[in-house]
Amino acid sequence: MAEGLRERKKRQTRQHISDVATGLFMERGFEAVTIAEIAEAAEVSVNTVYNYFPAKEDLFVDREEEIVDRPSRLVRERAVGQSAARALLDQLRQDIGERHPYVGLTAGFDRFRQVIVDSPTLMARLFTIQGRAVNRLGGTLREEAAAAPQDPTPEFIAHQLVGAENAVRRAIQHGLAEGGSVDEVAEDALRKVDVMESLLSDTVLNYAVKNTP
Structure with missing residues (x-):
């Protein structure tokens, strides 16, 4: 079954947030980075981050x-x-x-x-x-x-x-x-x-x- 536009955009948004978060974690360490900082860097809201990743560690182990x-x-x-x-x-x-x-x-x-x-x-x-x-x-x-x-x-x-x-x-x-x-x-x-x-x-x-x- 082909992936629809909505599903593709959700997948891309999720991957973008994860990539941004991983970059920040690699640069500064996991504990030093906040969800608010991740949301700002990814240009999304804090709620959007939590919608895709219920826990902070989910951002690092997204697979x-x-x-x-x-x-x-x-x-x-x-x-x-x-x-x-x-x-x-x-x-x-x-x-x-x-x-x-x-x-x-x-x-x-x-x-x-x-x-x-x-x-x-x-x-x-x-x-x-x-x-x-x-x-x-x-x-x-x-x-x-x-x-x-x-x-x-x-x-x-x-x-x-x-x-x-x-x-x-x-x-x-x-x-x-x-x-x-x-x-x-x-x-x-x-x-x-x-x-x-x-x-x-x-x-x-x-x-x-x-x-x-």
């Missing part, structure tokens, strides 16, 4: 739903013969190889990350997002593996897989903070993915293999 659903989406879209873990690990390697923003291998990401670290509000939101991703992935794994309601395996595996991704991303951030080049850090990250995979049990690595298209 939260996409991030939360990403592990589950990768599992749902995995190839026939591929397990859930292989789908996530393969995508992680691809993201590293392509220097994807998702793993923090892009110019300026260090500042983006620092804004989060310096804000207790954003750090709390980050933990919430990670928790939601684990919970959603657990539900997806339960469906894909047709696990019994009382079986805790899907949730436990979801914790391991999301935790593994987070550990590799933290290693990337640490490597860049220590002065490593993007290429050096990426090569090291790929080695760490191999180590992480070697530490996962066969049960985890072979869980929810897709049998039909």
Whole structure:
């Protein structure tokens, strides 16, 4: 269904406000910027900002739903013969190889990350997002593996897989903070993915293999 003019204008307005806010946050830090300042810089009213973003942190994490659903989406879209873990690990390697923003291998990401670290509000939101991703992935794994309601395996595996991704991303951030080049850090990250995979049990690595298209 084609996007109508009204929907397109709303999407563009939302994106404009988010872009302006992110620029201010990157320049001055999250806590130092007010909603009123964002509204003024974006040339909209304060009420308009709140209409699109009910909480201030929503302006910084405006792609939260996409991030939360990403592990589950990768599992749902995995190839026939591929397990859930292989789908996530393969995508992680691809993201590293392509220097994807998702793993923090892009110019300026260090500042983006620092804004989060310096804000207790954003750090709390980050933990919430990670928790939601684990919970959603657990539900997806339960469906894909047709696990019994009382079986805790899907949730436990979801914790391991999301935790593994987070550990590799933290290693990337640490490597860049220590002065490593993007290429050096990426090569090291790929080695760490191999180590992480070697530490996962066969049960985890072979869980929810897709049998039909």
